[in-house]
Structures are given as structure tokens and as C-alpha cells.
Amino acid sequence: MRIWVPGDAAAKALGADAVAQALQAEAEARGIEVQITRNGSRGMIWLEPLVEFEIDGVRHGFGPAGPADATAILSGDCAKALGPVEDLDWMKRQTRLTFARVGVIDPLSLSEYEAQGGLTGLRRAIAMTGEEIVAEVTASGLRGRGGAGFPTGIKWDTVRKAQGPRKYIVCNADEGDSGTFADRMLMEGDPFCLIEGMAIAGLAVGATKGFVYIRSEYPDAIAVMTRAVEIARDAGVLGQVLGARHAFDIEIRKGAGAYVCGEETSLLNSLEGKRGIVRAKPPLPALEGLFGKPTVVNNVLSLATVPVILAKGAAHYASFGLGRSKGTMPIQIAGNVARGGLFETAFGLPLGELVSEIAGGTATGRPVKAVQVGGPLGAYFAPHQFDTAFGYEEFDGAGGLIGHAGITVFDDGADMVAMARFAMEFCAVESCGKCTPCRIGAVRGVETIDRIAAGDGSAVPLLEDLCEVMKDGALCALGGFTPYPVLSALRLFPDEFGAVKVAAE
Numbered sequence: 128m129r130i131w132v133p134g135d136a137a138a139k140a141l142g143a144d145a146v147a148q149a150l151q152a153e154a155e156a157r158g159i160e161v162q163i164t165r166n167g168s169r170g171m172i173w174l175e176p177l178v179e180f181e182i183d184g185v186r187h188g189f190g191p192a193g194p195a196d197a198t199a200i201l202s203g204d205c206a207k208a209l210g211p212v213e214d215l216d217w218m219k220r221q222t223r224l225t226f227a228r229v230g231v232i233d234p235l236s237l238s239e240y241e242a243q244g245g246l247t248g249l250r251r252a253i254a255m256t257g258e259e260i261v262a263e264v265t266a267s268g269l270r271g272r273g274g275a276g277f278p279t280g281i282k283w284d285t286v287r288k289a290q291g292p293r294k295y296i297v298c299n300a301d302e303g304d305s306g307t308f309a310d311r312m313l314m315e316g317d318p319f320c321l322i323e324g325m326a327i328a329g330l331a332v333g334a335t336k337g338f339v340y341i342r343s344e345y346p347d348a349i350a351v352m353t354r355a356v357e358i359a360r361d362a363g364v365l366g367q368v369l370g371a372r373h374a375f376d377i378e379i380r381k382g383a384g385a386y387v388c389g390e391e392t393s394l395l396n397s398l399e400g401k402r403g404i405v406r407a408k409p410p411l412p413a414l415e416g417l418f419g420k421p422t423v424v425n426n427v428l429s430l431a432t433v434p435v436i437l438a439k440g441a442a443h444y445a446s447f448g449l450g451r452s453k454g455t456m457p458i459q460i461a462g463n464v465a466r467g468g469l470f471e472t473a474f475g476l477p478l479g480e481l482v483s484e485i486a487g488g489t490a491t492g493r494p495v496k497a498v499q500v501g502g503p504l505g506a507y508f509a510p511h512q513f514d515t516a517f518g519y520e521e522f523d524g525a526g527g528l529i530g531h532a533g534i535t536v537f538d539d540g541a542d543m544v545a546m547a548r549f550a551m552e553f554c555a556v557e558s559c560g561k562c563t564p565c566r567i568g569a570v571r572g573v574e575t576i577d578r579i580a581a582g583d584g585s586a587v588p589l590l591e592d593l594c595e596v597m598k599d600g601a602l603c604a605l606g607g608f609t610p611y612p613v614l615s616a617l618r619l620f621p622d623e624f625g626a627v628k629v630a631a632e
Contacts, residue, residue, distance in 0.1 A: 128154075128159060128160065128161045128162070128180060129161070129162045129163075129164060129180060129181065130150055130161055130163050130164070130178060130179070130180045131163075131164045131165075131166045131178070131179040131180065131186070132146055132147040132150065132163055132164075132165060132166075132176060132179075133167060133168045133169075133175065133176060133230070134165030134167070134234075134315070134347070135166075135167050135168035135175075135179060135312060135316060135347075136311060136315060136345070136347045136348070137168055137172050137175060137308065137312075137488060138168050138175040138176050138177070139347070141172075141175045141176055141191065142176055142193060142194070142292070143165075143176035144350055144425075144434075145174065145193075145194045146176045146178060146192050146193065146194055146196075146197070146401070147165065149194035149195075149196075149197040150163060150178070150193070150197045150200065151163055152197070152497075153197040153198055153201055154201060157201065159201065161347075164203070164233045165233075165234075166179075166230055166231070166232065166233060166234065166316065167228070167229040167230045167232075167234055167312060167316015167317060167473045168230055168312060168315075168316060168469075169212065169218065169229070169230035169453045169456050169470075170217075170226070170229070170230065170312065170468040170470065170471075171190075171215070171217050171218075171466070172414075172467050172468040172469075173191070173465070173466050173467060173468065174188070174190040174191050174209070175190065175191055176190060176192045176193075176526055177189070177190035177191070177209075177212075178190060178192045178196075178200055178272070179212055180200075182449050185211050185213075186213070187208065187209070187210060187211055187212065188209040188210070188211075188212040188215070189205050189207045189208055189209060190207055190209060190531050191207070192205075192207060192274065199550055207241035210582050217466070217468070217470070217485070218591050219388035220470075220472070220485070221349075221470055221472055222447060222453065222455050222469050222471060222472050222473050223455075223469050224432065224435045224444070224447075225313070225320075225428060225431050225432045225435065225455065225457055225471060225472070226312075226313065226316075226317070226412060226457055226469065226471045227243070227244070227435070228240065228243045228244075228245070228316070228317045228320065229312060229313060229316035229317045230316060231243065232317070233353060234315065234316055234318055234319075234351055235318070235351065235353070235354055235358060235382065237319060237358055237359070237362055239266050240319040241316070243605075244435075245319055245320065245323065245434070246319075246364070246369070246434075247321060247434070247437075247438040248323060248327060248433065248434035248435065248436070248437030248438035249323045249326055249327055249330075249364070249368070249369060249434065249437070250369065251437050251438065251439050252327045252330050252331070253330065253368065253369060253373075255330075257287050257330065257331045257333060258287070258333060260282055260283075260327065260330060260331035260437070261283045261284045261287055261331050261332075262280070263436065263437060263440070263441045264280040264283060264331070264433060264436060264441070265278065265280025265281065265283075265284070265441075266278055266280075266441035266442070266445065266451025267280075267436045267441035267444040267445050267453060268293060268441075268444070268445045268448070268451065268452075268454065269432055269444070269454060270428060270429075270451075270452070270453070270519065271425065271429050271452065272426045272427075272428035272429045272432070272456070272457075272531070272532070273299055273389075273425070273426030273428070273429065273531060274501070274502075274527065274528070274530040274531050274604065275604070276519045279425065279429055279529055280383055282413055282423060282424075282425070282572060283328065283331050283332055283423060285411070285413040285414070285421075286332040286334070286413045286421045286422065286423050287331060287332040287333065289413060289414050289421035290421075291420045291421045292420070293334075293335060293336070293420050293482075294332055294334035294335070294417075294420055294421045294422065294423075295334055295336055295337065295338065295417045295418075295420060295421075295422045295423070295564070296325050296328045296329050296332070296334045296336070296337035296338075296375075296422075296430075297337070297338050297340065297391075297394070297395065297414065297416070297417055297422055297423065297425075298321065298325060298337065298338065298339040298340065298425060298426075298427060298430055299340060299389065299391060299394055299397065299424055299425065299426050299427070300314065300339055300341040300342065300345075300348070300426075300427050301340055301341070301342045301382050301388050301389045301394060301467060302342060302345070302427070302531070303342060303344070303386040303388075303389045303502075304387070304389075304424060304502025304503060304504075304530065304531050305461075305502060305503045305509075305533070305534055305535070306459060306461040306462065306502065306503075306533035306534065306535040307459050307531045307532075307533035308459055308461075308469070308498075308533075309345075309427075309457040309459050309469055309531070309532070310348075310426070310428065311345050311348050312313050312469055313427055313428065313431050313457075314339075314341070314345070314348040314351060314352050314427065315347055315348050315351050317431070318351050318352050318355035319355055319358075319359060319364075320340070320431045320434055321352070321427060321430055321431045322355060322356065322359050322364065322365065322377060323364070323433075323434045324429075324430035324431050324432070324433040324434050325337045325339075325377060325430050326364065326365065326368050326375050327434065328423055328425070328430060328433065329368075329373070329375035330368065330371075330373055330375070332421070332423055334375065334422075334423065335373075335374055335375055335376070336375070336376060336377075336378070337375065337376070337377040337378070338378050338379075338380050338397065338398060338417070338605055339352055339377060339378075339379050339380065340380050340382055340388070340394055340397070340398060341379065341380070341381055341382065342381075342382045342384065342388075342424075343351065343381050343382055343383055343384050344384060349379060349381055352379050353379050356378075356379060356521060358378050360376065363530075365377055365395050375448040376425045380398060382394075382397060383397070383403075385397070385403045385557070385559075386553075386557040386605070387403055387405065387557055387559040387603070387605055388403040390405055390414055390603040390604060390605065391424040392405050392406035392408070392412060392603070393405050393406075393559060393603070394424070395412060395416055395417050395424070398417055398558040399417065399418060402559075404558060404559040404560070404561045405559055405561040405562070405602045406602040407601075407602060408602075412424050414568055422435065426531075430455060430629070431630050432444075432454065446558070447473035447474070448473050448474040448475060448518075449455070449473075449474045449475035449516055449517075449518045449521070450474075450518055450521075451518075451519065451520060452474035452475070452517075452518035452519045452520070452521075453474070454473070454474070454531070455471050455472060455473050455474070456471070456472065456473075456474055456517065456532050457469055457470070457473065457532065457533070458471070458481065458517070458532045458533075458534060459532060459533040460481065460485065460486045460506060460534055460536070461529075461533060461534070461535050461536075462498075462499075462534075462535035462536040462537060462615070462627060463489045463490050463491055463536050463537055463538050464482075464487065464488070464489060464490055465486060465487030465488055465489065465490050466485070466486050466487040466534045466613065467486065470485055472517075474516075474517055474518045474519075475516050475517060475518060476516070476517050477513060477514050477515065477516055477517070478498065478500070478508060478512070478513045478514075478515050478516075478517060478534075479510070479513025479603055481517070481534065482495055482498055482513065482534070482536060483495075483513075486536060489538040490538060491538050491540075493538040493539050493540065494510075494538060494539045495510060495536060495537070495538060495539075496509070496510075496538055496539040496540075496541050496543075497509055497536075497537045497541060497543070497616075497619065497620075498513075498534055498535065498536050499534070499535045499546075499612060500522065500527055500528070500529065500530070500532075500533070500534050501522075501527065501528045501529055501530025501532075501533065501535070501611070502530045502531055502533050503549070503550060503553050503612070504530075504550060504554070504604070504605070504608035504611060504612060505527060505528055505530050505533075505608070505612060506525075506526055506527030506528065506611040506614075506615040507543070507546075507612060507615040507616055507619055508525070508527060508615075509619045509620075512516075512525055515527075517529070517532075526611075526614075526615060527611060527615065528608070528611065530608075535563070542623070543616040543619075543620040543623045543624075543625050544576065544579065544580050544616070544624060545580075546612065546616060547576055547612060547613045547616040547617070548573060548576045548577070548580070550609055550612040550613055551569050551572035551573045551576060551609065551613060552569075552573050553609075554569035554572075554605060554609040555569035555570050555572070555573055557604060557605060558606065559603075559605075561602055561603075562600065562601055562602040562603075562606060563600070564596055564597045564599075564600035564601050564606050565597065565601050565603075565605055565606025565609075568593055568596060568597040568600075568606065569597070569606065569609060571593060572590065572593055572594070572597070572609070572613070575589055575590045575593060576590065576613075579624055579625065582625060584624075584625045587617065587624055587625075590617065591614065591617060592612065594609070594610030594613050594614050595610070596607055597610055598610040
């Protein structure tokens with residue numbers, strides 16, 4: 128009997144290791160031979176630890192399971208039985224392309240990865256020229272999943288055409304935004320997908336070396352990725368890529384926990400052993416990046432989506448989505464919600480449907496007051512904006528940004544002045560100090576919000592002006608995005624700031 132118990136960090140935090148041990152002990156006591164596979168999480172965090180095993184060839188789920196449920200699960204009479212996992216509403220409503228294998232396979236089994244379509248895209252890419260690979264990625268409409276939404280194909284083509292003795296692929300796995308966990312889930316649940324995507328990128332632009340920069344707070348992801356690279360190298364997926372003439376290898380690097388290293392130039396400085404501070408542009412990293420060489424810097428999800436594009440074709444991927452937001456986005460749902468987790472869907476789903484139907488509203492049962500989209504520096508959206516479709520241009524038009532697609536839900540007890548202060552304080556603490564608007568503006572912003580909280584309404588327009596200066600003068604997204612939560616809180620909840628509503632831009 129084969130049993131799947133997630134080894135994902137979230138599942139482990141909820142007791143998955145103890146559940147696996149209890150199942151093993153119960154099986155031994157009954158004389159049942161079992162194979163326990165530590166898979167990735169299916170993304171239904173409220174059901175973790177989610178135990179699965181096959182019944183008549185169909186995987187059934189049990190959860191949230193505890194060690195005391197081992198006897199009932201193996202007896203087949205567990206009250207926590209959920210039925211076929213793929214038939215659960217959360218799973219049926221998704222369009223899983225990037226996360227198609229996460230939770231399904233053994234993350235460190237290359238044979239299972241291939242059996243589920245893995246390496247198909249890489250084998251196709253080997254038979255193509257770099258120009259043809261880049262054209263396929265460009266035609267797919269894939270945009271950066273790390274926050275900026277820049278067209279991936281354009282970035283790759285710039286590096287492909289750049290002159291240099293060596294080129295690099297850098298994967299930004301410094302997932303520092305609160306309420307985001309998709310990168311971690313992908314690395315822990317389907318590491319070969321990221322490796323394949325990086326190898327394809329290497330073929331496309333002529334790069335021979337790749338780095339995965341993972342935040343130090345992700346020890347499980349670091350361990351899984353390290354082992355997966357070793358397996359891929361031993362199997363010939365890395366090195367001479369599947370026997371092709373092109374050589375490409377990957378090295379795992381651990382970050383030191385600085386939020387600003389999620390910005391690509393700060394990350395490159397850190398990789399070079401320097402202090403993680405923002406570089407002025409130009410030159411662009413695509414022309415002078417890591418060690419001064421042409422470099423592709425992409426987020427985990429951007430690179431992990433490339434294999435399905437090469438395997439199924441650009442037209443297939445581009446058939447999903449809305450407007451210029453092509454394909455799917457793994458949306459991370461967190462905060463005060465009944466059902467938190469990862470939900471991959473085509474762009475275009477209204478925000479309100481995500482909050483009310485997918486997330487099930489608030490965990491407290493109280494009305495939703497606001498939803499922050501795009502991490503700690505993303506804008507707040509109030510219920511009257513919930514018809515906003517999940518797309519880059521749609522969110523930009525509503526005064527926000529998708530960012531890394533993390534949404535955090537707050538009920539009507541949230542203090543929006545305190546939340547605005549948190550955003551400013553977060554920026555003040557995490558700023559690398561490179562540019563004045565971020566280094567000084569955030570500190571002055573905290574002081575100004577404290578004046579407002581103390582009843583000084585005259586400080587409200589001062590806060591707005593300060594946000595405009597920060598937004599226009601910052602070198603990187605940290606200071607540039609900080610005004611989004613502050614301004615949206617000011618405009619959506621003026622009564623809490625003790626002043627008349629600030630006019631929209």
C-alpha cells in the first residue's frame with residue numbers, strides 16, 4: 128500500500144511528520160507493508176496534514192489528519208475521509224499548469240516527474256534554436272510572476288542578443304512578501320520543474336550556469352532543491368543537457384534574510400558576496416548582471432512555467448487568461464480566511480469570487496473589510512472593488528498591483544491606521560538605504576502616521592504628499608510600492624484617519 132503524506136513545510140508545521148510516523152507504526156503493528164511518500168502539498172492548507180492513498184486506483188484524501196487518526200485511516204472508517212482528492216471543489220475549480228504535479232508526485236523521483244510529462248519541454252527545446260525558444264516564450268504571453276509583470280520573452284531576447292564571454296540564469300527564490308508561499312511550494316513539491324525551466328532558459332540565451340537564490344528561512348526548500356540538482360546532474364539532465372552539445376549546470380545559494388534582496392539587482396550583489404543594496408539602472412542586468420555578464424533574472428514561477436509552454440505550445444498557454452495577462456497565476460490566499468492556500472487559475476477571476484467562494488470568507492465569520500493584494504506593500508481593496516478582475520492592467524487601473532499574487536484578507540475589526548503604519552515601518556526597517564525617498568521617507572512616514580493616530584488631522588495631506596515623493600523617487604520597488612497600502616488605506620477608510628476623504632488621483 129502506498130500512502131502520501133506531505134513533506135511540505137506548511138504540512139510539517141501542522142504535524143505531518145508525526146502523522147507519517149503514526150501511520151508507519153500502525154502499519155507495522157498490523158503487519159501491513161506500506162510505502163509512505165512525502166509529496167508536496169495540494170495547496171489546501173486548512174486540510175493539512177492531508178493523507179492520501181489509493182482506493183480502486185483513485186487517490187482519496189483524509190484530513191486534517193492527526194497521529195490519533197492512523198488506526199481509523201488504515202481501517203477505512205475515518206470520519207475525516209474526504210473522498211477522491213481530484214473531485215474536491217477546490218481542486219476541480221483550478222486550472223493547474225505550473226502546479227500540475229505538485230502534491231501528485233514524489234518530488235525527488237525523476238521517473239515520476241517524466242511519467243507526468245516532465246522533460247517533454249526540454250527535449251523539444253534541445254531541437255530548437257535559441258531564437259525559436261525565445262519566440263515560443265514570447266508568443267505565450269508569459270510575464271514575470273515575481274511582481275513586475277515584465278514580458279519574459281523580451282528579457283530573454285535581450286540576453287540572447289547580448290555579447291559576453293559567459294551568461295547566467297538567476298532564479299529569484301527570495302520569497303519575502305508576507306502571505307506568499309508559491310515559490311516555496313513549487314520548490315518543495317516539484318523541484319525538477321524549476322530545474323527544467325532553467326535549463327530551457329540556458330539553451331535559449333546561451334547561458335552555461337544557473338543560480339537559485341533561496342531565502343534562508345526556507346530550509347526544506349533548500350534541502351529539496353539541493354538534492355534535486357544532484358539527481359538531475361547524475362541523470363544527465365544537467366551538465367551536458369540530455370546529451371546535447373550545450374552544457375548547463377545549477378548551483379543553490381542561500382540568502383541571509385534581507386527583504387530587499389528580492390529586488391533583482393540587490394540579489395545579484397548578494398550573489399557576488401557584496402552587501403545587498405540596489406544598483407542604479409542602467410546598465411540593466413540583462414546586459415551587465417551577475418559578475419558584469421548578461422544575466423536572466425526570473426522568479427521561480429516564471430521559470431517553472433516555461434516547461435509547460437514548450438511542452439504544449441505557446442498557443443495552448445496563451446489561450447488562458449484575460450487581455451495581456453496570459454495563462455494562469457498561482458494565487459496565494461492568506462489572512463483571516465476560512466480556507467487559505469494556493470489556488471491556480473486563469474487570469475480574469477473577480478477578486479470577490481476569490482474571497483467569498485474560493486476562500487470562503489473570513490475565518491471569524493465577520494464581514495470582510497479589506498483585502499491586500501501583492502504582499503505587504505500592495506494596495507488594499509474594499510468590498511465595492513471586488514468586481515476587479517485578476518489581471519495586471521485591471522489591478523493597475525484600480526490603483527493596485529498583483530505583485531506575487533498573494534492576497535491577505537482582513538475582517539471589519541482591522542485597524543487601517545495601524546496597517547498603514549506597518550507598511551511604512553516595514554519599509555523603514557527593510558530599506559537598504561540606497562535612495563533618499565526610501566531611507567528617509569519611510570522614517571518620516573512612520574512619524575507622520577503616529578501624528579495622525581494621535582489626532583492630528585492636519586498630517587493627513589502631508590502623508591499623501593510624502594507617499595507621492597516616495598513613489599516617484601525610489602530606485603526599487605520597496606520604496607516605490609510602499610505608498611500603495613498607505614494611500615489606499617487613506618482613501619478607502621478616511622474616517623479612521625480622522626480626516627475628510629482624500630481625493631483619488
